[in-house]
Amino acid sequence: MxxxxxxxxxxxxxxxxxxxxxxxxxxxxxxxxxxxxxxxxxxxxxxxxxxxxxxxxxxxxxxxxxxxxxxxxxxxxxxxxxxxxxxxxxxxxxxxxxxxETALLKGRSNYLCLHRLEQHGQDEGIRDGDWAEDFSAVSAWARHTLTGDVAELDTVGTDSGVWPLVTSTQDNCLGSECPLFSKCHVVRARRQAQSAxxxxxxxxxxxxxxxxxxxxxxxxxxxxxxxxxxxxxxxxxxxxxxFSQGMSAWQVRELTRDTLVACGQASGALAILRKPIEGVRSAVDQAMARFVDLPAKGEFAKIASTVPQLEALIKALRQLEQALSQVADQSRDLSQCLERASSLEKRLGHFVAGDRDHIRWFSNRNGRFSLNLTPLDxxxxxxxxxxxxxxxxxxxxxxxxxxxxxxxxxxxxxxxxxxxxxxPTPFDYARQTRLWLPKDLPEPSSPNHTQALLEQVTPLMKASQGRAFLLFTSHRALRQAAVWLRANTDFNLQVQEEATRRVLLERFLSEPNSVLLGAASFWEGVDVPGMSLSVVVIDKLPFAPPDDPILEATIKAATERGERAFATVQIPHAVLSLKQGVGRLIRQAEDFGVMVIGDPRIKTRSYGRIFLKSLPNMTEVGEIDEAIDFLYGQFHESDA
Ligand code: SF4
Missing domain, CATH: 3.40.50.300 (P-loop containing nucleotide triphosphate hydrolases)
Structure with a gap:
């Protein structure tokens, strides 16, 4: 061609x-x-x-x-x-x-694992527990699905606790030794992908x-x-x-649970394994008790005092490993539990020892705790x-x-x-948009920043009758804004954290006078074309939080290469995030709207120029009235 x-x-x-x-x-x-x-x-x-x-x-x-x-x-x-x-x-x-020949292939956690379904079907704890209803829905669907793609079963929520029990991980999949290998959905999807x-x-x-x-x-x-x-x-x-190596408390607990289930397949196994299983459970509970109050993520230095608990867990895993090695030849599930215990023990050992090519950090989100080793390069x-x-x-x-x-x-x-x-953009940003950078705002670190910004932009959002996205760089500012707007305005607020993303967007489109408040995940991948979205307000330049361990690793690696990390890592990262946020406003040639960036640093700091130079060529206005006139003019044209 x-x-x-x-x-x-x-x-x-x-x-x-x-x-x-x-x-x-x-x-x-x-x-x-x-x-x-x-x-x-x-x-x-x-x-x-x-x-x-x-x-x-x-x-x-x-x-x-x-x-x-x-x-x-x-x-x-x-x-x-x-x-x-x-x-x-x-x-x-x-x-x-x-x-x-084309194929769609998703990760293994998106496909039903027939072996685990069968295994847990015999577990009375599940049949009678919190997830009993979901479990029977999955069992019924399993009988007729051709693909095993869990997205097919939309009556069971993606957050249901049943999914980890009936889908596989690399850890617990038996691979070619699985008795259901010939019927396995993961295998079938992968074969199709291999030949496409x-x-x-x-x-x-x-x-x-x-x-x-x-x-x-x-x-x-x-x-x-x-x-x-x-x-x-x-x-x-x-x-x-x-390229990181991680291990989570969930993986350890899942190992003990699967080992207990596997005991049913071998006579005498329970007598040998009961104590070591309890040992691992108690060690992981003791380690977790030290982690409960930790922030969502942080560097290893913050949990260095827990090394004795982590070492006790390594010891307990080793004891489980030894006990499993006595019974592993009695079933494939038991031998696989042995491999998992050994792998977890090694990974945890590697984490505690550390090395200079990786950064060690923890994550503690929604009750899920994990330890991670991330490469600098x-x-x-x-x-x-x-x-x-x-x-x-x-x-x-x-x-x-x-x-x-x-x-x-x-x-x-x-x-x-x-x-x-x-x-370059096919859109005429100079004609379709106005950029307003409100003056006299306090520094973004000031506790008054959010309220001061809202006071300035509220008349603009009234002029647009809602139809606005407010994008925040922190959940704290987002919550603060929701409280202030509820007390001082009558917009229909769609607030991230109060409903799912899909529900919020549906309400934003269907309810008049809507204003959507979003943090991180709303900065990208949200597509609202047309007049429904006419104003986007970004509260601050989106520099990543300084305590983000991955960012820390990247900064450390750049510094070791002799770079000025602020210029080569932090600014580019923030510029790309800002471009994503700004990209929400104009989705097609007929769209128009006002972009507001509420961070005075874009004008007062020398690096502000890099941000402005990276944005589309929007027409800047000095005063809110010009932005409001622009919106009225556009609404009028659309009505005509
Ligand atoms: S091969 Fe793995 S994913 Fe497939 S059914 Fe067996 S254990 Fe499950």
């Missing part, structure tokens, strides 16, 4: 135009598709920042379907994965008039596979000649998480992975560049020799 033919595909009168009602040829989309085609032909890795509205999914799908023998496409979330597989991919194949020409995965699965954390099935994604990473701005953090293992595969890597996202530069991204990932491309 020549460049000319790609231009036919994306041009006026093309098949795409027939298939997509609202399709209009976009120069940026064609440029991106051509660059990808050239990268594939030259086998050169490519990093593309493609602004919202470029149509980047089709821009990579078409050249890939034309040129790749076998391609893997990785997206940021399960939702995006489903959307790409069920909507964009069939459309691209139709536009090209070709057929390909194009597989759609998500970053978690991709990295689990690349970092060989899901062994037992062999390599799932071998032999691809193209790897496309969409939402690539997430890759540095995802890679760091996956991810470029080296990523380079090794890329060297082992013949694939051309295409990385793309709407937010990758900082003031037009990609270095912070390419350096961190070790992409030394890749092509770079920026596709």
């Amino acid at each position: 020549s460049v000319q033919q790609l231009s036919d595909l994306f041009g006026p009168g093309s098949e795409l135009e027939q298939l997509i009602g609202r399709f209009s040829p976009r120069p940026g989309q064609l440029i991106m598709a051509q660059a990808i085609e050239e990268a594939l032909l030259d086998q050169k890795d490519l990093v593309v920042e493609a602004a919202t509205g470029t149509g980047k999914t089709l821009a990579y799908l078409l050249p890939i379907l034309l040129h790749a023998e076998r391609a893997i496409i990785s997206t940021g979330t399960l939702n995006l994965q489903d959307q790409l597989f069920n909507r964009d991919l069939p459309l691209a194949l139709k536009a090209l008039g070709i057929e390909k 020409d194009l597989v759609v995965v998500n970053h978690h699965l991709l990295f689990a596979d690349l970092s060989l954390k899901q062994t037992g099935f062999g390599e799932v994604l071998p032999g691809a000649d193209v790897m496309v990473i969409d939402e690539a701005h997430q890759i540095p953090d995802t890679a760091m998480r996956f 991810i470029a080296t293992p990523l380079k090794e992975i890329r060297a082992q595969t013949p694939a051309t890597w295409i990385m793309t996202s709407a937010t990758l560049a900082v003031a037009g530069q990609f270095d912070h991204f390419t350096t961190r990932l070790g992409l030394d020799d890749c092509r770079e491309l920026t596709i």
Whole structure:
């Protein structure tokens, strides 16, 4: 396929135009598709920042379907994965008039594990416990599902305690020794993926596979000649998480529970194992008692005084391991519990010992406690992975560049020799938006900052009759804002933490005068086109909290490389987050709106320029009245 033919595909009168009602040829989309085609032909890795509205999914799908023998496409979330597989991919194949074998593959925790279902079906504690109803719903569905994809069973909530009992982990899967291997849903999905020409995965699965954390099935994604990473701005953090080693209190407790269940399969096992199981349970309880009051995450230094409890847990795991080795040959489940006990004991030992290439940290979220060892350098293992595969890597996202530069991204990932491309926005930001930076606000660290900002923006949100997103950098500020707005305004508030994301967005769209208050997860991936969203307020420049251990590890690694970490790590990280937040406002050519950034540092600090230079070209207004006039003008035009 020549460049000319790609231009036919994306041009006026093309098949795409027939298939997509609202399709209009976009120069940026064609440029991106051509660059990808050239990268594939030259086998050169490519990093593309493609602004919202470029149509980047089709821009990579078409050249890939034309040129790749076998391609893997990785997206940021399960939702995006489903959307790409069920909507964009069939459309691209139709536009090209070709057929390909395609597969959708999710992580193993998304598929029913028949062995664990059977195992727990015999456990009276579960049949009569809190999850009894969910368990019988899963059992009934298990009899007829063809895919075993847990998303099919939407009557059982994703947070139900039944799912960890009936899905597998790398730890507890029996692999080829499983009696139900021939019927296994995970195995079937992976086989389909292995033989497909194009597989759609998500970053978690991709990295689990690349970092060989899901062994037992062999390599799932071998032999691809193209790897496309969409939402690539997430890759540095995802890679760091996956090259980390962790162990959680949940894993230890699950091991004791599974060992107890497995005792039923071997005579005399319970007599040997009961005491060591109790020993592990009591050791993990004692360690946990020391961790209860800890913050959500932090460096190992904060829990250094718990080393004696952790050592006691190592000792208890060793005793369980010894006891298991006496009975392990009596069943596959028991021998697998032995492997798990030994692996947990080693990981915990490694954590307590520590080494200079990793940062040690804990996480203590929603009652789940884990210990983690995170590598300071991810470029080296990523380079090794890329060297082992013949694939051309295409990385793309709407937010990758900082003031037009990609270095912070390419350096961190070790992409030394890749092509770079920026596709500018197809939207007319100067016409469609106004940027208002309120004056006289206190410093963001001031306790009065949130209220002062709300007092200034409330008249603007009244003028827009709600239709506003307030994006916060902390949950504390978000809660404070909800209290103030409830006491001083009559907006319909949709507050993160008070309902699920889907419910909040539905209410935001259906209830008039709505204002949505969101923190972290609302800064990206939320798509509200049209007049429903006319104002976005960002409270502060989104610098990551200084106590984030992963960020600390990244800063430490940059400092060791001789860099000024504030400039090479913290600013780029915050710029990309800000670009994500700002990206919520304009989703299509007809949209308009006012962007408010309530952080005086954007004007008063020298680094503020880097933020402003990285944002789309919005027309700045000095006073709120200009922003309100702009909104009235636009509403009037839309009514006319
Ligand atoms: S092979 Fe693993 S995932 Fe499949 S049924 Fe057996 S234990 Fe479960």
